[in-house]
Amino acid sequence: MRKLIIFDTTLRDGEQAPGFSMTVEEKITMAKQLEKLGVDVIEAGFAAASKGDFEAVNGVAYQIKDSIVCSLARALESDIEKAGEALAPAEKKRIHTFIATSEIHMKYKLKMSPDEVLERAVKAVKFARSFTDDVEFSAEDAVRSDREFLFRVFEAVIDAGAKTINVPDTVGYSVPEEFGKLIKDILNNVPNIDKAVISVHCHNDLGLAVANSLSAVKNGAGQVHATINGIGERAGNAALEEVVMAIKVRKDYFNDIYTDINTKEIYKTSRLLCRLTGSFVQPNKAIVGDNAFAHEAGIHQHGLLAKRETYEIMRAEDVGVPSSKIVLGKHSGRHAFKTRLEELGYKNLTEEEIDRLFAKFKELADKKKEVFDEDIEALLFDELFKSYEEAKLLQYQVITGDKAIPTATVKVSVDGEEKVATAYGDGPIDSALRALEKALDVKSRLKDYTIRSLSHGKDAMGEVRVIVSFDGNEVSGKGISTDIIGASLKAYLDAYNRYSAKSLFIEKKIQEGI
Numbered sequence: 052m053r054k055l056i057i058f059d060t061t062l063r064d065g066e067q068a069p070g071f072s073m074t075v076e077e078k079i080t081m082a083k084q085l086e087k088l089g090v091d092v093i094e095a096g097f098a099a100a101s102k103g104d105f106e107a108v109n110g111v112a113y114q115i116k117d118s119i120v121c122s123l124a125r126a127l128e129s130d131i132e133k134a135g136e137a138l139a140p141a142e143k144k145r146i147h148t149f150i151a152t153s154e155i156h157m158k159y160k161l162k163m164s165p166d167e168v169l170e171r172a173v174k175a176v177k178f179a180r181s182f183t184d185d186v187e188f189s190a191e192d193a194v195r196s197d198r199e200f201l202f203r204v205f206e207a208v209i210d211a212g213a214k215t216i217n218v219p220d221t222v223g224y225s226v227p228e229e230f231g232k233l234i235k236d237i238l239n240n241v242p243n244i245d246k247a248v249i250s251v252h253c254h255n256d257l258g259l260a261v262a263n264s265l266s267a268v269k270n271g272a273g274q275v276h277a278t279i280n281g282i283g284e285r286a287g288n289a290a291l292e293e294v295v296m297a298i299k300v301r302k303d304y305f306n307d308i309y310t311d312i313n314t315k316e317i318y319k320t321s322r323l324l325c326r327l328t329g330s331f332v333q334p335n336k337a338i339v340g341d342n343a344f345a346h347e348a349g350i351h352q353h354g355l356l357a358k359r360e361t362y363e364i365m366r367a368e369d370v371g372v373p374s375s376k377i378v379l380g381k382h383s384g385r386h387a388f389k390t391r392l393e394e395l396g397y398k399n400l401t402e403e404e405i406d407r408l409f410a411k412f413k414e415l416a417d418k419k420k421e422v423f424d425e426d427i428e429a430l431l432f433d434e435l436f437k438s439y440e441e442a443k444l445l446q447y448q449v450i451t452g453d454k455a456i457p458t459a460t461v462k463v464s465v466d467g468e469e470k471v472a473t474a475y476g477d478g479p480i481d482s483a484l485r486a487l488e489k490a491l492d493v494k495s496r497l498k499d500y501t502i503r504s505l506s507h508g509k510d511a512m513g514e515v516r517v518i519v520s521f522d523g524n525e526v527s528g529k530g531i532s533t534d535i536i537g538a539s540l541k542a543y544l545d546a547y548n549r550y551s552a553k554s555l556f557i558e559k560k561i562q563e564g565i
Contacts, residue, residue, distance in 0.1 A: 055298065055310050056274035057291065058092040058250065059085050061324065062107070063123055064288055065278040066096070070330065070518070070527060074549060077327045078107040079114055084323050085279075086118045088316040090291075092145060092274075097123040098137035099130040105137050112141035119143040119185065126150040126175035135182030146179040147217075149189035152196040152204055165200055172204055176211040189217035189252065194225045194233065202240045209241070215248045215274060216241075220263055223256025223286060231266035238271050250274035253289045255281060260289035265297055268308060279324045280332055280339065292317045292338040292370065300365050318371035319396045322428060329516035329529040331503060338370055371396060381416035385409050388427075395424060397431060408434055418533050419510045426512045429505050429531045441466060441551045442491060444540050451479040459483040461540065463490045480539050487543055495547075496520040502535060515542040519550075526550045 062078050062085075065071060073081065078095065085093050095111035096104040108122045120141040122134035126148050138144040150161070150172050157163055163171070172188065179186040188208040190201055205216045218237065220230060234251070238244055251267040251274070253260040264275045281290030295312045298305045321339040325332060334342040388409050392400065400408075411430050416422050446462040459482035460473040472490035476482030488495055499518040504511040514531045515538040526549045530541025 052307055052309055053273065055268060055308050056091045056248065056250075057089075057295065057310055057312055058094065058121075058274050058276045059090040059278065059291060060094040060252075060276050060288065061085065061278040061282065061291075062111070063094040063096050064252075064276075064284060065282040068283055068285075068287070071282055071328045072527065073107075073327055075103065075106045075110050079110045081323060081327060082111040082115055082118075082120075084316070084320050086115050087313070088320050089311045089313045090118055091311065092119045092121050094121040094123060094147060094276075099124060099127075099133040105133060108134070108137035109140065112138050112144065116142055119145050121145040121147050121187070124148045124175075124179070126171045128175075128178050131175060131179050131182070135179075138183070143185075144183050145185040145187055145215075146183055147187040147189065148175045148179050149191050149217075149219075150175070151191035152201055153192035153194075154197065155195065156192050165197075169200075169204055169207055173207050173211045176208045176213045180212040184212075184214070186213050187215035187217055187250065188213040189219055191219055192221040193218045194220045194230070195222070198233075198236065198240075202237065205237065205241045205247075206243055209243045209247045213247060215250050216244075217250040217252055217274075217276070218267070218272075219252040219276075220254055220260075221252075223254035223260060225253075225263055226257075226259060227262045227266035230263040231270040234267045234270040234272050248273040250276060252276035254284065255286040255288060258286070260287070261293045261297065264289040264294055265305075268298070269305070280321055280330070280336070282324070282328075282330070290337070292321065296338050296365060296370065299369075314369055315371045316396070326428075326529075329527050331501075339372075343367075343372070380419075380422060381413065383416070383422075388412055391424075391427060392431070395428065404434075415512070415533070419508075419512075426505065429512050429514065441548050442544055444487075444537075444544055445469065447483060447486075447537065447540055449479045449483055449536055451482075457482040459486040459536075461486045461490050463487065463544075465491065479536055483536050483540055484543055487540055491547060493521065493547065497543075498525060500539075502538070505531065513538050515539045517542045517546055519543060519546040521547070521550045524550060 062081060066073055082093050082095060093115060095108040098105045098108045112120045120138060122138055124130035124134040124146055131146060131148060134146045150168055151157060152168060157168055176186055176188055190196060190204055193201055234249060237249060249272045251264055251272050253263040275294055277291035277294050278288040279291055281287040295310055298308055298310060299314060318339055332340055334340050389405055408430060411434055415426060443464045445464055449459045451457040457476050457478050462469060462471045470490045472486045474482055474485035474489050476485045497517060498520050502513055502515045505514050510533055512531055512533055513535045514529060516529045518525055518527050526546045528542045528546025530538045530545055532538040
């Protein structure tokens with residue numbers, strides 16, 4: 052049996068994708084869940100990219116104990132030095148340095164000769180070794196690189212001290228048979244390959260990232276780069292949950308390979324990422340989509356009731372999806388609510404946190420006939436993982452109708468001071484957001500607005516996600532409520548608070564271990 056190393060790049064490549072940015076606190080929260088999931092390496096960010104990325108890598112390095120914490124760095128001493136500084140507190144750390152090796156990248160992007168690229172790669176690895184013994188080197192756009200040159204680069208960086216060599220399909224160009232052969236060719240043509248682990252980083256531009264990754268594993272790769280829900284640049288990366296479950300479910304095919312992933316944490320990790328980023332997973336998404344374990348067709352239902360394996364190749368419980376949808380309501384007690392939280396995987400909440408959540412649950416139950424698991428999770432994330440609140444919504448009222456001019460009044464608390472404002476608009480939501488903007492005394496532009504139902508029925512909880520531009524800075528926000536106007540106001544305030552949060556506050560939270 053050989054262990055497949057799972058290198059999670061949700062916080063780096065995944066977070067780079069438009070609409071998936073996270074605050075420092077949110078990255079630390081996500082990193083803790085990734086550690087609980089059992090990933091071997093957490094790529095926490097690109098320390099040299101910005102102050103925020105440096106703080107995120109540094110914050111994760113302070114918090115994570117079991118997983119290796121990694122920072123990306125270009126093959127530049129300044130980048131590598133930043134990565135080393137950010138990673139200093141980590142118990143286990145890795146620097147991941149890279150440079151492009153394909154002709155098109157070297158000629159048009161780097162404007163360097165192959166010999167210059169080779170020299171830069173070796174120099175970068177040697178310098179990274181002065182900060183940690185664990186250095187990974189990536190040949191960007193390896194798939195479109197000249198094979199002989201690629202072999203030369205890998206041999207040289209291994210001699211320089213790289214313990215992992217990464218083979219990226221940077222633009223998602225390869226197909227499984229071709230990519231598997233490339234891995235086999237590296238094994239056969241790089242003389243010192245026995246001193247390093249072969250890793251792969253596949254993008255999903257042709258929808259083949261997982262297939263290419265699995266082909267590479269079958270042909271000798273020992274590490275896979277992946278992201279939760281497959282998020283990442285352009286069409287995304289290989290989805291961690293799909294790679295891991297393919298190996299687990301098809302152990303007859305991958306009979307000598309295993310991972311240390313706790314698959315029962317997969318669904319919870321997927322949901323946490325959605326809440327933190329305000330993103331959605333399409334219903335038919337493999338493993339974690341809402342329909343992944345749903346059956347509507349009569350033939351399927353009959354077969355499933357006769358024997359589950361007729362239409363399910365894995366159990367919902369294996370990935371942490373609750374096997375039953377227990378419905379709670381306004382007559383449910385605290386004990387039943389706490390038990391349901393534990394069944395959903397939230398076992399480490401304090402009594403104070405449970406009390407706060409139960410009070411919110413009771414408020415919701417008075418408005419709804421049925422409270423579903425999705426509602427409970429939405430309450431939990433909204434209450435326990437919300438951003439720093441400089442401004443809070445206290446009250447709102449909206450007048451609208453086909454014969455009335457939509458008018459909204461809102462009352463907010465800003466740094467403890469209550470403010471009230473009224474505004475007109477094109478509709479109830481527009482007037483409410485205009486009133487909120489007036490109360491906060493800010494100028495903004497709503498760039499994107501999406502809403503979806505989190506559960507079932509006409510009284511379902513709604514989740515609103517917005518992207519708002521403040522002084523040219525685009526910030527995302529999210530809010531939930533049974534009232535879409537309330538959810539919209541909460542989402543806008545979430546974005547405003549993210550924009551307003553000061554770096555001093557974030558640093559203080561990191562120091563406090565949050």
